[in-house]
Amino acid sequence: xxxxxxxxxxxxxxHNSRESCWIIVHGKVYDVTDFLDDHPGGSKIxxxxxxxxxxxxxxxIHPPDAITTHLSxxxxxxxxxxxxxxxxxxxxxxxxxxxxxxxxxxxxxxEILNLHDFEGIAKQVMPEKAWAYYSSAxxxxxxxxxxxxxxxxxxxxxxxxxxxxxxxxxxxxxxxRSSMPVYITATALGxxxxxxxxxxxxxxAAKCGVIQMIPTLASCxxxxxxxxxxxxxxxxxxxxxxxxxxxxxxxxxxxxxxxIKGLFITVDAPQLGRREKDMRMKFEAxxxxxxxxxxxxxxxxxxxAARAISSFIDPGLSWKDIPWFKSITKMPLVLKGxxxxxxxxKAYDLGLAGVVLSNHGGxxxxxxxxxxxxxxxxxxxxxxxxxxxxxxxKFQLFVDGGVRRxxxxxxxIALGATAVGIGRPFLYAFSSxxxxxxxCALKILEDEFEMNLRLLGAPAIKDISRTMVDxxxxxxxxxPIPGDRLYESNYESMQVARIKSxx
Numbered sequence: 001x002x003x004x005x006x007x008x009x010x011x012x013x014x015h016n017s018r019e020s021c022w023i024i025v026h027g028k029v030y031d032v033t034d035f036l037d038d039h040p041g042g043s044k045i046x047x048x049x050x051x052x053x054x055x056x057x058x059x060x061i062h063p064p065d066a067i068t069t070h071l072s073x074x075x076x077x078x079x080x081x082x083x084x085x086x087x088x089x090x091x092x093x094x095x096x097x098x099x100x101x102x103x104x105x106x107x108x109x110x111e112i113l114n115l116h117d118f119e120g121i122a123k124q125v126m127p128e129k130a131w132a133y134y135s136s137a138x139x140x141x142x143x144x145x146x147x148x149x150x151x152x153x154x155x156x157x158x159x160x161x162x163x164x165x166x167x168x169x170x171x172x173x174x175x176x177r178s179s180m181p182v183y184i185t186a187t188a189l190g191x192x193x194x195x196x197x198x199x200x201x202x203x204x205a206a207k208c209g210v211i212q213m214i215p216t217l218a219s220c221x222x223x224x225x226x227x228x229x230x231x232x233x234x235x236x237x238x239x240x241x242x243x244x245x246x247x248x249x250x251x252x253x254x255x256x257x258x259x260i261k262g263l264f265i266t267v268d269a270p271q272l273g274r275r276e277k278d279m280r281m282k283f284e285a286x287x288x289x290x291x292x293x294x295x296x297x298x299x300x301x302x303x304x305a306a307r308a309i310s311s312f313i314d315p316g317l318s319w320k321d322i323p324w325f326k327s328i329t330k331m332p333l334v335l336k337g338x339x340x341x342x343x344x345x346k347a348y349d350l351g352l353a354g355v356v357l358s359n360h361g362g363x364x365x366x367x368x369x370x371x372x373x374x375x376x377x378x379x380x381x382x383x384x385x386x387x388x389x390x391x392x393x394k395f396q397l398f399v400d401g402g403v404r405r406x407x408x409x410x411x412x413i414a415l416g417a418t419a420v421g422i423g424r425p426f427l428y429a430f431s432s433x434x435x436x437x438x439x440c441a442l443k444i445l446e447d448e449f450e451m452n453l454r455l456l457g458a459p460a461i462k463d464i465s466r467t468m469v470d471x472x473x474x475x476x477x478x479x480p481i482p483g484d485r486l487y488e489s490n491y492e493s494m495q496v497a498r499i500k501s502x503x
Contacts, residue, residue: 012024012080027082030076032046053085118433118437125431129192134427137366141366152484154415154469155469156469171419175332183421188216194434203228205438237260241321253328253329264336270316334398339357372412376474
């Protein structure tokens with residue numbers, strides 16, 4: 001069958017079974033019969049749309065080119081006459097009607113005073129599936145909460161009698177200018193929260209002069225996000241390493257040609273953590289007999305959106321791969337997900353540009369320490385072992401996870417970080433208010449930087465020093481800290497399995 005052929009919806013509708021399964025995505029027809037058992041999300045969701053238009057289900061959790069990448073050309077059957085396509089009937093539940101009412105009742109952005117507010121609104125207006133994916137973390141979510149509370153064990157030592165008439169919170173990250181020591185770190189599946197997905201971040205980053213890190217698992221395609229950038233706008237790329245190194249090589253070298261200024265290689269995800277809120281949403285959404293099945297490759301299909309999109313990640317990634325990465329690109333290489341000083345030292349000795357001290361937003365190994373705590377030991381030991389002083393332009397330390405205030409960022413800078421990555425708050429911002437929400441979030445951070453630099457007695461980022469903080473209790477995990485009312489009001493407690501009533 002020719003790819004140039006125009007098919008009728010009636011013809012497509014005949015192929016609506018496991019034996020012959022065609023679907024429509026973005027006006028094109030694909031034969032996915034042989035792909036059913038290999039689909040990371042399981043066959044049931046595809047069979048739901050057999051013979052029909054699956055675009056609405058496909059789009060939020062796949063880049064536009066995902067289907068063309070994974071299906072061989074002969075499975076691309078051609079275009080479809082849109083006038084003849086059978087639509088899947090969508091029934092709006094009472095819960096969805098209530099959610100849409102809440103969307104209409106959102107407060108104006110002028111009433112959003114801090115990054116916590118975006119999370120509180122997002123929790124009420126996002127679809128349950130999207131909220132479960134964005135907010136979930138590993139196991140008991142101890143590390144997820146520790147990432148935030150760690151900042152509360154660091155206290156300021158402000159200096160006074162400093163001229164702070166003018167304050168400047170701009171900086172450079174891997175040699176690239178940024179309006180503040182913050183970058184938008186990579187987060188997956190942006191279209192779960194908003195139809196424009198990660199494009200909201202690209203556009204807002206351009207307006208506010210910050211750097212966006214493009215995720216491997218974005219809902220938008222890589223080229224779409226690069227093409228949306230303004231002239232001179234800096235972007236980084238977060239990389240999940242594919243088992244097929246040629247796929248990785250093509251992506252990295254394409255990114256370099258497209259002007260990407262830094263490659264952040266994720267090293268803390270040889271297997272994705274058990275994110276039970278996300279998993280429980282999968283159980284609620286599907287037939288229980290279906291979610292207990294595994295595909296022919298033995299992958300458990302029950303584990304929600306995270307597991308469904310990540311089966312390509314190589315668990316064999318090791319230090320032996322670093323020379324290969326250096327051979328295929330001249331971009332600065334940063335390891336994202338380093339969690340102890342010994343690994344930071346290896347990265348320095350191998351000539352990398354830096355490390356992100358991160359536990360993946362608490363989504364991987366529960367009881368991993370906060371990036372902020374690891375930062376202190378990295379600065380101490382690399383100082384002892386190699387005589388390094390931080391912040392350091394030749395080997396930069398970054399932290400992500402749990403940041404909600406400019407004061408959090410300032411604490412990390414004082415302890416030796418070059419900049420801090422923020423992820424979830426920007427997801428919540430665009431899920432609630434689109435691009436304008438992200439711009440508002442960045443403006444809030446700017447206002448906080450201006451005030452807190454003045455109150456700390458630091459006219460510029462370079463003036464923030466280790467003497468301005470007391471981190472003596474940072475490693476005391478049971479130290480009493482003040483209750484964080486805003487954070488705790490948004491945190492959704494984990495649930496236990498419950499007996500279900502019969503319909």
